Amino acid sequence: MSKYSLGIDIGGTFIKYALVDEDYNIKERWKVKTTKFDTKDELYDYICSNMKYNEEIDVIGISAPGLIDEESNVKSYAAPNVANMYGTNINSEIEKRVNKEVASINDAKSAGLCEFEIGNAKGSKSSAFLILGTGTGGCLCDKDGVIYGKDSFAAEFHNIPFMNFQTKKIDKMGDYASMTGLIEIYNGKVGEEEKIEYGHEVCNKFLAGDELAKEVIDEWINNIAVELIAITVTYNPEIICIGGGISEEDWFIDKLKKHYKEVCIEYLEADFITTEIKRCKYNNDANILGAIINANLKQSKKYVVSNG
Structure with a gap:
């Protein structure tokens, strides 16, 4: 059975999801409103509860606002609805909930990476x-x-x-x-x-x-x-x-x-x-595609290191 990637674009107004194949074709997309929660755990639970096709997903790529370092630590506040992501590690929060490999990147860097790789x-x-x-x-x-x-x-x-x-x-x-x-x-x-x-x-x-x-x-x-x-x-x-x-x-x-x-x-x-x-060639989809490209690149580097 073919494996897919899940792209998630966390925004201040909507959280967008897309099931994407290995050629970066979007097979299905959906979104939910970004809800403001009191705690970071409630927010991450909400993000994960709206995922689909978990059995078919090989890797998850996440795009999010704010300053995010290469290890996926959120180092600044962003939109009010996602402000409690500050100080968290996105990869760790998602991975412990869904048991999938995750890579995260700032939304603008994600769009740039998409255009750099395929745009x-x-x-x-x-x-x-x-x-x-x-x-x-x-x-x-x-x-x-x-x-x-x-x-x-x-x-x-x-x-x-x-x-x-x-x-x-x-x-x-x-x-x-x-x-x-x-x-x-x-x-x-x-x-x-x-x-x-x-x-x-x-x-x-x-x-x-x-x-x-x-x-x-x-x-x-x-x-x-x-x-x-x-x-x-x-x-x-x-x-x-x-x-x-x-x-x-x-x-x-x-x-x-x-x-x-x-x-x-x-x-x-x-x-x-x-x-x-x-x-940009990929406009509305650039964040999600870039997030998946980032996840695939991180996964490839881990494979090279583990088999080096």
Whole structure:
């Protein structure tokens, strides 16, 4: 009987599951709402209670928010509904409940690993990944895969600092480049009765020709380009892949690529920069597939060590 992998993407709103074959084809997917529990044991029990096909599963790959080191220790708080994962070891918690081999990875690093192994960064010797959502997640890869850094903090692009001369405080670049940033830019330019709740509302106004929305989108695109420039100056990868729902929009990717090149020339005075901007190939599925790829890689390394 064929063995499958189970991918789990733990998010602040939903926990997504997928049964995946050895060629990374998703055979079935399901999800449940992320429920806030008082204890970490209740949360992990809930995650495991919604698994399926345990007898057919060979390995479990988990993607989760927050700072997660290479040993699967959760080293920071994330979304409120999963905050009590902080200080736990995801692999240990899941393995003792289901008796399966588990490997865990940060959600943005998972998406980056997916693109590095089977997506639009496949074959590259240096790549970066900027995931645009409520915040901005990130990942760096060299020719061997994900770069973690000494404290597993590498590629936390949301936290790239800059001095805000108006407030005289250090701000985080991701607060301005995220979808939340887009909403805040728009709401800062309109009256109380015109404020919006979702980023797609601004995008729809932009596509309809609304002049204010055009101004807001231009400002937001510039903020993202600045974050991309910071990545370029730091790492100068062959390719930077953009993820998140907005990356599926052709107008957005085209506009961002054009502005990035303009900023390279105007600000950096570097018309020689060849770093390529692309969208992620696997968008909604990147976290789950990357988690399974990570689990398979960890399993392979254990096999090599045990038989070395």
